[in-house]
Amino acid sequence: MTEALTNTILTIPQPGQFELVQRPYPTIAAGYAIIRTEIAPVCLEGSRIWAAHDFEFHDDSQHLGHEGVGTVVEAMKGSNFKVGDRVIVFQGDHCGHCHACTEGLSPTYCDANDPDLRGVDGAAMKGIEKRTGSASGGFAMATYRIAPEANMFRIPDELQFRHAASANCSMGVGFSNQEVMNVKAGDTVLVGGVGFIAMGHIISALYRNATVIALMRNEYREGLLRAMGVQHFVNPDDPDWLAQVKALTYNGQGVDHSVDGSGVTYYQERLMAATRRYGNVNFSGHTPGAKIDFSPLHHVIDPGHTLWGQHDVRVLDRQRLVRALCNREVQRMIDVMVTHEFPMSRAGEAFDIQVSKQCGKIYLWTQQ
Ligand SMILES: [Zn+2]
Numbered sequence: 001m002t003e004a005l006t007n008t009i010l011t012i013p014q015p016g017q018f019e020l021v022q023r024p025y026p027t028i029a030a031g032y033a034i035i036r037t038e039i040a041p042v043c044l045e046g047s048r049i050w051a052a053h054d055f056e057f058h059d060d061s062q063h064l065g066h067e068g069v070g071t072v073v074e075a076m077k078g079s080n081f082k083v084g085d086r087v088i089v090f091q092g093d094h095c096g097h098c099h100a101c102t103e104g105l106s107p108t109y110c111d112a113n114d115p116d117l118r119g120v121d122g123a124a125m126k127g128i129e130k131r132t133g134s135a136s137g138g139f140a141m142a143t144y145r146i147a148p149e150a151n152m153f154r155i156p157d158e159l160q161f162r163h164a165a166s167a168n169c170s171m172g173v174g175f176s177n178q179e180v181m182n183v184k185a186g187d188t189v190l191v192g193g194v195g196f197i198a199m200g201h202i203i204s205a206l207y208r209n210a211t212v213i214a215l216m217r218n219e220y221r222e223g224l225l226r227a228m229g230v231q232h233f234v235n236p237d238d239p240d241w242l243a244q245v246k247a248l249t250y251n252g253q254g255v256d257h258s259v260d261g262s263g264v265t266y267y268q269e270r271l272m273a274a275t276r277r278y279g280n281v282n283f284s285g286h287t288p289g290a291k292i293d294f295s296p297l298h299h300v301i302d303p304g305h306t307l308w309g310q311h312d313v314r315v316l317d318r319q320r321l322v323r324a325l326c327n328r329e330v331q332r333m334i335d336v337m338v339t340h341e342f343p344m345s346r347a348g349e350a351f352d353i354q355v356s357k358q359c360g361k362i363y364l365w366t367q368q
């Protein structure tokens with residue numbers, strides 16, 4: 001039955017140019033299933049890859065996309081999933097034995113996704129194709145995708161694909177990082193460098209009844225945050241920006257948590273300066289080549305700060321994340337965050353908008 005099918009995958013052969021190509025339909029092995037992907041949210045494909053053809057070990061011009069939701073179309077005998085199950089796919093492969101797997105941490109940290117242990121062609125999504133002996137399917141920007149069952153989460157009937165699709169690098173990353181940091185009602189969260197990862201943090205913080213302060217300059221995105229319900233905005237170029245932030249915190253003592261979504265020192269240094277004693281500083285953004293220089297004494301020990309950073313979603317946070325995604329107010333904020341949706345056949349327009357930064361999160365509908 002499947003012999004006649006092929007897999008349509010998105011490639012970016014050159015900067016600013018995409019092509020849909022046909023590849024053999026995926027094949028699977030024990031522990032894996034085949035998903036008909038419905039939505040592949042755009043992550044850094046739209047900025048570093050489309051604009052600069054800058055790749056990380058886990059992607060290249062022919063292998064793109066790691067976020068996604070879809071429907072199971074093929075499962076092995078004895079699987080815990082059945083054809084027709086709607087699922088979130090959390091990125092990467094699964095070994096079942098390493099520290100991350102046995103402690104319920106994020107699969108990004110699984111040994112199976114470490115290129116130093118498995119080799120560049122044997123780790124992460126490329127490793128999925130290798131382990132299943134498949135000529136396609138490791139990646140999200142395709143009509144069909146292979147996923148390890150351990151990284152699939154069944155979507156409750158009440159939850160639409162468009163809300164579930166924020167479980168990866170937007171709401172998912174923000175939510176799991178805030179579980180790690182223990183962001184609570186009454187806390188103050190300062191967010192700087194606002195892209196879709198920071199927007200995920202903001203939705204998560206508002207869901208937790210924390211007060212959000214946005215340190216930002218992008219007017220388009222400020223409009224999105226206002227629509228979500230953020231009330232406090234500070235321009236980081238203002239000479240008195242720090243006093244403005246502190247005036248919004250309890251006793252003027254500084255924020256409880258700060259979150260960087262930019263990956264650049266311009267924001268990171270300000271966020272660290274605005275965080276109260278014993279507060280949390282979270283790094284959730286990265287920019288290729290960017291580095292921060294700081295003094296352990298003056299920037300960590302003196303303020304008593306804890307520095308955090310984590311890719312993706314811990315396994316132990318998945319259920320609570322999906323429960324949050326079922327919340328009506330969270331869904332309303334996700335609808336604000338997802339500013340553009342395109343069929344995969346028009347992916348170029350999606351990537352151009354991502355580069356312009358006049359957007360929130362962008363979805364590609366892969367079957368269209
Ligand atoms: Zn593992």
Ligand SMILES: [Zn+2]
Nearest residue numbers: 043044067169
């Ligand atoms: Zn992503």
